[in-house]
Amino acid sequence: MKLKEIAKRIAGIFLVFLILTLCWSASFYVTSWMFNYFGSEPSLYIKQIGTSIFGFFIFGSLMFFISRISNVRERQINFYRPIIVAMERMSQGNFNIDLTVFLKQVNSRDNPLFEVGQSVKRMAEELGQMEKVRQEFISNVSHEIQSPLTSISGFANALKNTDLTIDERNHYLTIIETESRRLSKLSDNLLKLTSLESDHLSFDPKVYLLDRQLRRIVLSCEPQWRSKEIEMDIDLLLLNITADEGLMDQVWTNLIHNAIKFTPQGGKISIVLQKDEDNEAVIQIIDTGIGMSKEVQMHIFERFYKGDKSRNRLVEGNGLGLSITKKIIDIHQGDIKVKSNEGTGTTFTIKLPIGGKQ
Structure with missing residues (x-):
C-alpha cells in the first residue's frame, strides 16, 4: 500500500473521530441546558443515555444532510455525464458522439444547456470533418510520394543490368530525372501551402x-x-x-x-x-x-x-x-x-x- 493511501485512510479515521467528538460534545451541552431549563436533575446514567441518544441523532442528521448533498451532486454529474463523456471522446480523437438523450432531457430550446449541447455537437461534427480532411491529405501525400519513388527505385535497379544499350540507359535516367523533379515540385508546393496557411506568412504588398x-x-x-x-x-x-x-x-x-x-x-x-x-x-x-x-x-x-x-x-x-x-x-x-x-x-x-x- 502506498504511503499516500495510508495517509488518506488515517486522515479519514481522524475526521470520523473528530465529527463524533463534536456531535457528542454538542449533545452534552444541549441536554445539560435542557435539564437546567426544565429544572430537572436526573441521575448520571439518565444524563449519559440522553446525551448518547441525542448525539446519535445529531450524527445521523449530519450524515443524512451530507448524503443528500452528495446525491444532488451525483445527480448533477449524471445529468452532465453525456457532455463529459463526449468531451473525453473528443480529446481522444473520437468525434462520433451522440447527445440525443441529453438534448431530450433539456427539452427546451430556450434552455442555455440546450445551446451548450448543440455547440458541443457542432464542434464534434466540425472536428470530425477536419480529421477526415487531415487523413485524406496524408493519404494523398503518401500516394503522390510513393508513385515517383516506385519509378525511381525500379529504374535505378534496372540500370544495374550491364546488358543495357546506351539509349535504354539514357531513357531510364531521363525517367529518374523526371520523377525526381516531380518529387521536388511536390515538396515545394507542400511548403508553399503550409506557409500560406501559417500565421507567420511574409505578406509584402506593393504598388x-x-x-x-x-x-x-x-x-x-x-x-x-x-x-x-x-x-x-x-x-x-x-x-x-x-x-x-x-x-x-x-x-x-x-x-x-x-x-x-x-x-x-x-x-x-x-x-x-x-x-x-x-x-x-x-x-x-x-x-x-x-x-x-x-x-x-x-x-x-x-x-x-x-x-x-x-x-x-x-x-x-x-x-x-x-x-x-x-x-x-x-x-x-x-x-x-x-x-x-x-x-x-x-x-x-x-x-x-x-x-x-x-
Whole structure:
C-alpha cells in the first residue's frame, strides 16, 4: 500500500473521530441546558443515555444532510455525464458522439444547456470533418510520394543490368530525372501551402503594374505555348495594383501553365485585364482546351484534386497548384471563379481589389 493511501485512510479515521467528538460534545451541552431549563436533575446514567441518544441523532442528521448533498451532486454529474463523456471522446480523437438523450432531457430550446449541447455537437461534427480532411491529405501525400519513388527505385535497379544499350540507359535516367523533379515540385508546393496557411506568412504588398507582370509571365512560358503552336491573344489594360508581386507571380504562373497544359496543339489562349465598376481588377484566362465537367468544377480548388484521371493521365501535376492559387487570392481578399464545358475550353475569372487588401 502506498504511503499516500495510508495517509488518506488515517486522515479519514481522524475526521470520523473528530465529527463524533463534536456531535457528542454538542449533545452534552444541549441536554445539560435542557435539564437546567426544565429544572430537572436526573441521575448520571439518565444524563449519559440522553446525551448518547441525542448525539446519535445529531450524527445521523449530519450524515443524512451530507448524503443528500452528495446525491444532488451525483445527480448533477449524471445529468452532465453525456457532455463529459463526449468531451473525453473528443480529446481522444473520437468525434462520433451522440447527445440525443441529453438534448431530450433539456427539452427546451430556450434552455442555455440546450445551446451548450448543440455547440458541443457542432464542434464534434466540425472536428470530425477536419480529421477526415487531415487523413485524406496524408493519404494523398503518401500516394503522390510513393508513385515517383516506385519509378525511381525500379529504374535505378534496372540500370544495374550491364546488358543495357546506351539509349535504354539514357531513357531510364531521363525517367529518374523526371520523377525526381516531380518529387521536388511536390515538396515545394507542400511548403508553399503550409506557409500560406501559417500565421507567420511574409505578406509584402506593393504598388506595381499588373499588365507588365502578366506579360512577363506569358513570355516566360513562351517555349511551352510555342512548342504546341498555341495562339496567345493578350488584351491588357494599363493598370496599377497593390499586391504581393511574388505571390501573384505564383498565381499567374499556375493558371497560364494549366491553360497551356490542357489546350491541344494549335489551340488558343486569351488573357484579358480590365477594370470593373467596383474599381476591381478583373483578369480572365480563357483557353480552348479539354474543359471540365460541373462536378470537377465544384472540387477544382481542393488539395490534390485532379479531375478526371482517365482523361488527364498523360498530364503531369500533383493537384496542389489551384489550391495554392486560391489561397493566395483569398489572402489578397480577391475572388476566383471557373466556368467550363467539356470539350469547349475553360475560363478562369479573377477579381482583385486595386487598392490592395483592406
